[in-house]
Amino acid sequence: TAGITQAPTSQILAAGRSMTLRCTQDMRHNAMYWYRQDLGLGLRLIHYSNTAGTTGKGEVPDGYSVSRANTDDFPLTLASAVPSQTSVYFCASSDSKGGTDTQYFGPGTRLTVL
Amino acid sequence: GQNIDQPTEMTATEGAIVQINCTYQTSGFNGLFWYQQHAGEAPTFLSYNVLDGLEEKGRFSSFLSRSKGYSYLLLKELQMKDSASYLCAVRDGDYKLSFGAGTTVTVRA
Numbered sequence: 001t002a003g004i005t006q007a008p009t010s011q012i013l014a015a016g017r018s019m020t021l022r023c024t025q026d027m028r029h030n031a032m033y034w035y036r037q038d039l040g041l042g043l044r045l046i047h048y049s050n051t052a053g054t055t056g057k058g059e060v061p062d063g064y065s066v067s068r069a070n071t072d073d074f075p076l077t078l079a080s081a082v083p084s085q086t087s088v089y090f091c092a093s094s095d096s097k098g099g100t101d102t103q104y105f106g107p108g109t110r111l112t113v114l
Numbered sequence: 115g116q117n118i119d120q121p122t123e124m125t126a127t128e129g130a131i132v133q134i135n136c137t138y139q140t141s142g143f144n145g146l147f148w149y150q151q152h153a154g155e156a157p158t159f160l161s162y163n164v165l166d167g168l169e170e171k172g173r174f175s176s177f178l179s180r181s182k183g184y185s186y187l188l189l190k191e192l193q194m195k196d197s198a199s200y201l202c203a204v205r206d207g208d209y210k211l212s213f214g215a216g217t218t219v220t221v222r223a
Contacts, residue, residue, distance in 0.1 A: 035213075040215055041215060042118075042201065042214055042215040043157070043201070043203075043211075043213040044213075045210060045211070048210070059212075090156060090157070096209075100145065100162045100164075101145075101209075102147065102159050103147075103159075103211060104159065105156040105157050106156060107155070107156050108155075
């Protein structure tokens with residue numbers, strides 16, 4: 001199975017431009033997450049969605065927006081990119097209806113904002 | 115906020131044992147996870163502890179003491195492929211995961 005896919009793999013973006021990072025999962029997990037990973041800081045939660053139609057803010061939500069129109073897709077949008085948003089972005093999903101609710105991660109998108 | 119501490123780097127010899135410690139202070143506790151992340155790749159799930167004690171899974175074991183806010187990941191019979199970053203993550207009272215900065219383990223021949 002594909003699990004979680006993210007697109008693009010990498011991107012160089014001019015400051016001030018907008019961009020949408022795509023994330024799709026085929027595991028029918030109800031919860032999805034967006035993290036950014038920066039050297040020395042670890043993974044930090046940007047936004048999350050516990051179920052289709054709902055979203056919530058994480059630790060570092062400013063400058064980002066998300067939507068969850070269906071179970072499978074959870075896009076992350078940067079409305080006007082700034083250099084501090086240069087990072088590696090990981091999407092994750094989990095099945096919070098039972099078990100350990102372990103989060104599984106996509107391969108990541110490496111974004112550089114110039 | 116949450117506070118999760120783990121060493122930045124560790125080095126060990128192939129075939130040896132390495133123990134990666136993690137201490138945490140969080141608002142509530144709903145489980146502790148360990149992930150492995152090779153350079154340039156996604157984190158992959160290794161282990162989960164929610165009750166005190168040791169969980170063993172092949173060459174990897176994870177221990178939890180909730181009263182001490184402490185966990186460790188034990189890697190036995192180290193192999194070169196175990197060179198990676200190991201992430202400690204705690205699920206808090208709001209059911210959100212907070213991650214430590216990660217411990218980079220280098221295995222030398």
